[in-house]
Amino acid sequence: MDLGIAGKWALVCGASKGLGWGCAQALVQEGVNVLMVARGAEQLEASASKLIAEYVDSTRASVLFCAQDITTQAGRAAVFAMRRDFDIVVTNAGGPPTGDFRDWDRGAWIKAVDANMLTPIELIKATVDGMASRGFGRIVNITSSSVKAPIDVLGLSNGARSGLTGFVAGVARSPLAAQGVTINNLLPGVFDTDRIKTMLEANSQRPAKA
Numbered sequence: 063m064d065l066g067i068a069g070k071w072a073l074v075c076g077a078s079k080g081l082g083w084g085c086a087q088a089l090v091q092e093g094v095n096v097l098m099v100a101r102g103a104e105q106l107e108a109s110a111s112k113l114i115a116e117y118v119d120s121t122r123a124s125v126l127f128c129a130q131d132i133t134t135q136a137g138r139a140a141v142f143a144m145r146r147d148f149d150i151v152v153t154n155a156g157g158p159p160t161g162d163f164r165d166w167d168r169g170a171w172i173k174a175v176d177a178n179m180l181t182p183i184e185l186i187k188a189t190v191d192g193m194a195s196r197g198f199g200r201i202v203n204i205t206s207s208s209v210k211a212p213i214d215v216l217g218l219s220n221g222a223r224s225g226l227t228g229f230v231a232g233v234a235r236s237p238l239a240a241q242g243v244t245i246n247n248l249l250p251g252v253f254d255t256d257r258i259k260t261m262l263e264a265n266s267q268r269p270a271k272a
């Protein structure tokens with residue numbers, strides 16, 4: 063099936079592995095040009111090279127990468143200095159740590175809200191008006207099923223991502239949809255990635271509840 067997105071430009075955050083990598087791979091397979099972002103330059107370059115080797119000859123898609131922390135203003139500025147007029151934006155970054163809410167101070171909350179709520183909002187703010195003026199745009203936020211079915215040890219994630227969900231629901235009801243721009247959240251359950259391995263390992267160390 064032709065999805066009709068070949069030749070479009072996508073920004074995929076957290077793209078060197080896991081779910082972001084899966085999105086980048088699927089987009090390149092469809093002939094979408096992709097700018098991949100992650101912090102670790104070595105892994106990011108290896109992942110981009112893999113996509114180039116496997117798909118670029120057949121799809122003619124371009125694959126660029128930018129090693130930056132997308133949760134910082136400087137990181138986002140470096141990404142947008144490479145390109146700004148994205149048709150598709152996948153917002154994604156590492157999830158907050160698990161734990162007991164009694165141990166989380168203001169700093170822990172600010173970090174979670176920054177990464178999992180304010181960063182997607184900044185990325186949306188920077189790209190939706192351009193999408194609307196061109197009559198096409200797709201924003202996809204990778205969040206978590208914990209928004210719908212909160213998990214006790216994932217309080218930071220439950221809280222920060224619920225804030226994003228509320229914000230996005232409001233924006234999606236604005237006139238942007240009539241201009242061809244849709245905003246959707248993906249709520250993954252359990253996927254076999256490094257993140258899920260780390261979480262399961264941490265949970266297995268926790269003493270069993272009485």
Ligand SMILES: NC(=O)c1ccc[n+]([C@@H]2O[C@H](COP(=O)([O-])OP(=O)(O)OC[C@H]3O[C@@H](n4cnc5c(N)ncnc54)[C@H](OP(=O)(O)O)[C@@H]3O)[C@@H](O)[C@H]2O)c1
Pocket residue numbers: 075076077078079080081082099100101102103105130131132133154155156157158204205206207249250251252253254255256257258
């Ligand atoms: N896997 C699941 O089953 C599952 C379930 C529910 C929700 N989620 C959520 O989905 C998201 C992706 O999870 P995943 O399992 O794909 O994780 P992952 O395998 O650990 O991959 C995370 C990716 O994001 C990049 N990244 C992390 N922090 C970043 C930052 N500040 N700036 C730019 N890139 C960053 C990582 O590279 P660098 O470390 O090099 O930056 C890596 O490429 C997370 O928010 C996670 O909580 C996952």
